[in-house]
Amino acid sequence: MLDQKQHIKLPEGSLEKDTTTLNLGPTHPATHGVFQNILEIDGERIVSAVSTVGYIHRAFEKIAERRPYYQITPLTDRLNYCSAPINNMGWLLTVEKLLGIETPKRVDYLRVIIMELARIADHLICSSVMGVDTGALTGFVYVMTYRELIYEIYEEICGSRLTTNIGRIGGFERNFTPAAFAKIERFLAEYPAVLKEFETLLTRNRIFMERTQGVGGISAERALSYGFTGPNLRAAGVDYDVRVANPYCSYQDFDFSIPVGTTGDSYDRFQVRNAEMWESISIIRQAMDKLKSLPDDVYHADIPAYYLPAKQDVYTKMEALIYHFKIVMGEADILPGEVYNAVEGANGELGFYLISDGGRSPYRLHFRRPCFIYYQAYAELVKGGMLSDAIVCMSSLNLIAGELDA
Amino acid sequence: MSLTNERIQQRLTEKFGDVLTGFEEPFGLLTLTAQKDYNLKVMQFLFDDEELRFRFLTDITAVHYPDRKNEELAVVYHLHNLQDNIRLRLKVFTPVAKPDVFTATKLYESANWMERETYDFFGINFVGHPNLIRVLNVDEMTYFPMRKEFPLEDSMRIDKDDEMFGRGGTF
Numbered sequence: 001m002l003d004q005k006q007h008i009k010l011p012e013g014s015l016e017k018d019t020t021t022l023n024l025g026p027t028h029p030a031t032h033g034v035f036q037n038i039l040e041i042d043g044e045r046i047v048s049a050v051s052t053v054g055y056i057h058r059a060f061e062k063i064a065e066r067r068p069y070y071q072i073t074p075l076t077d078r079l080n081y082c083s084a085p086i087n088n089m090g091w092l093l094t095v096e097k098l099l100g101i102e103t104p105k106r107v108d109y110l111r112v113i114i115m116e117l118a119r120i121a122d123h124l125i126c127s128s129v130m131g132v133d134t135g136a137l138t139g140f141v142y143v144m145t146y147r148e149l150i151y152e153i154y155e156e157i158c159g160s161r162l163t164t165n166i167g168r169i170g171g172f173e174r175n176f177t178p179a180a181f182a183k184i185e186r187f188l189a190e191y192p193a194v195l196k197e198f199e200t201l202l203t204r205n206r207i208f209m210e211r212t213q214g215v216g217g218i219s220a221e222r223a224l225s226y227g228f229t230g231p232n233l234r235a236a237g238v239d240y241d242v243r244v245a246n247p248y249c250s251y252q253d254f255d256f257s258i259p260v261g262t263t264g265d266s267y268d269r270f271q272v273r274n275a276e277m278w279e280s281i282s283i284i285r286q287a288m289d290k291l292k293s294l295p296d297d298v299y300h301a302d303i304p305a306y307y308l309p310a311k312q313d314v315y316t317k318m319e320a321l322i323y324h325f326k327i328v329m330g331e332a333d334i335l336p337g338e339v340y341n342a343v344e345g346a347n348g349e350l351g352f353y354l355i356s357d358g359g360r361s362p363y364r365l366h367f368r369r370p371c372f373i374y375y376q377a378y379a380e381l382v383k384g385g386m387l388s389d390a391i392v393c394m395s396s397l398n399l400i401a402g403e404l405d406a
Numbered sequence: 407m408s409l410t411n412e413r414i415q416q417r418l419t420e421k422f423g424d425v426l427t428g429f430e431e432p433f434g435l436l437t438l439t440a441q442k443d444y445n446l447k448v449m450q451f452l453f454d455d456e457e458l459r460f461r462f463l464t465d466i467t468a469v470h471y472p473d474r475k476n477e478e479l480a481v482v483y484h485l486h487n488l489q490d491n492i493r494l495r496l497k498v499f500t501p502v503a504k505p506d507v508f509t510a511t512k513l514y515e516s517a518n519w520m521e522r523e524t525y526d527f528f529g530i531n532f533v534g535h536p537n538l539i540r541v542l543n544v545d546e547m548t549y550f551p552m553r554k555e556f557p558l559e560d561s562m563r564i565d566k567d568d569e570m571f572g573r574g575g576t577f
Contacts, residue, residue, distance in 0.1 A: 053541060057542040057543065061552065062551060062558065065558065222515070224461065224488075227463055227464075227516025240488055337433070338437070339432065340435060351464065351465060353467060353482070364467075366465070373520065376515065376516065
């Protein structure tokens with residue numbers, strides 16, 4: 001009989017390695033984007049991982065140094081393209097902070113509705129894809145229908161679906177149509193039942209639990225050291241949420257809680273995201289209620305120097321024509337200053353560090369992209385685990401290639 | 407209990423004196439400049455001190471100011487004290503000819519890639535960094551693209567032949 005041990009072990013002084021090198025990505029179907037990891041595996045256990053990023057780097061920070069402010073919004077769409085409206089709002093809020101623009105309450109609430117819809121769209125993709133990666137496609141199909149509805153709402157509001165360019169400096173390009181409100185109402189009426197069904201499929205599913213519990217866990221201390229933010233940090237038990245810590249866009253008017261986990265593993269991340277979706281639904285409901293008591297024709301701040309005038313006025317009034325020309329040519333006055341503004345993106349603290357020297361475009365604009373920062377922890381999270389756990393761990397982190405590479 | 411900008415400034419000045427300059431509060435965010443060799447010492451103090459507790463690194467980036475003699479590059483750190491919920495911005499200026507700054511990787515794991523990114527785009531040499539290689543750009547790149555000597559194309563240039571792009575007509 002063959003001596004198994006001798007058969008597997010390499011002879012003394014062999015030049016061959018004990019481990020196998022495996023390229024996971026950049027075009028692997030299970031990595032959901034352009035992620036490459038060079039894994040050293042021993043059998044099916046991961047000994048070490050080296051992540052390579054930058055495959056879709058598009059130099060947005062450099063491009064932004066030549067663009068007038070309103071032309072930077074479409075660049076931010078392409079960061080986290082699963083929740084583009086949050087990026088748009090984050091950028092617009094940064095500019096408004098620099099310029100000292102106060103937006104009316106109704107604009108804030110409309111923005112909150114859009115941001116929370118985007119958060120739901122992002123979370124439901126992440127959570128349902130975790131199901132797909134563990135072999136459960138059904139839940140994914142259920143919730144995808146409602147991402148479609150969210151995209152239809154975007155379409156009603158701004159005309160596009162994925163890269164939205166929603167909102168303008170000071171408010172929105174146009175008011176929400178009755179059709180948009182009807183669709184939001186429909187979403188609020190139908191989605192809770194679907195989310196409940198989705199949770200029933202996976203939360204107490206033995207296979208799903210076995211595949212995700214204890215996979216890619218991280219302690220709160222390590223998570224903070226690695227710069228985790230968003231649901232990933234909250235899954236490790238730290239209740240840091242920018243919406244509560246530094247409220248922006250009138251989030252202080254809303255009543256919601258921050259779900260937290262304990263172990264920081266993939267299952268906790270899944271649970272935190274699902275719980276956040278319930279909170280988001282509740283926030284949208286509250287916002288819809290608050291809107292009822294406000295005049296329904298306000299959708300932008302009264303700032304003629306930065307907000308495009310109505311086309312009718314451009315043709316008939318001299319001031320409107322001047323402002324229109326100045327804004328379109330990117331000559332609106334921008335104050336010099338230095339500002340850091342953060343919003344709670346769908347996967348963490350999305351920060352904009354803007355330095356203006358008073359010129360038509362930023363002197364320097366830096367995006368704090370949450371997943372670029374926490375992706376460094378991936379090598380530590382998957383070390384010692386199985387190859388199939390590495391896939392689950394990656395989808396549970398909610399990595400978005402566009403944001404990772406800016 | 408709650409920490410204020412004044413208190414932080416007072417505490418830092420007691421400890422470091424002249425090393426820290428340029429205290430200001432744009433949009434309520436305490437901003438200060440440290441001498442080049444002191445960035446790590448200041449951050450270590452901010453991290454360890456039981457009152458200040460700046461233990462979360464939000465962001466590292468750099469800015470290029472070609473007109474400032476001998477301090478062309480600024481490295482900007484955004485730190486966050488999560489307990490008292492207060493932020494702080496620390497700047498370090500370094501000459502572009504010798505852009506050496508101490509690394510923060512020993513304090514924060516997250517500094518690793520952020521410093522690699524800053525090196526990648528600005529060429530800041532983080533002394534003591536375990537693996538200071540490019541992260542987003544290709545490894546073969548020989549320059550640091552976010553510096554101001556690399557302007558983007560001027561849209562008003564007149565030597566561009568639109569015929570090449572199928573739009574017809576020459577200048």
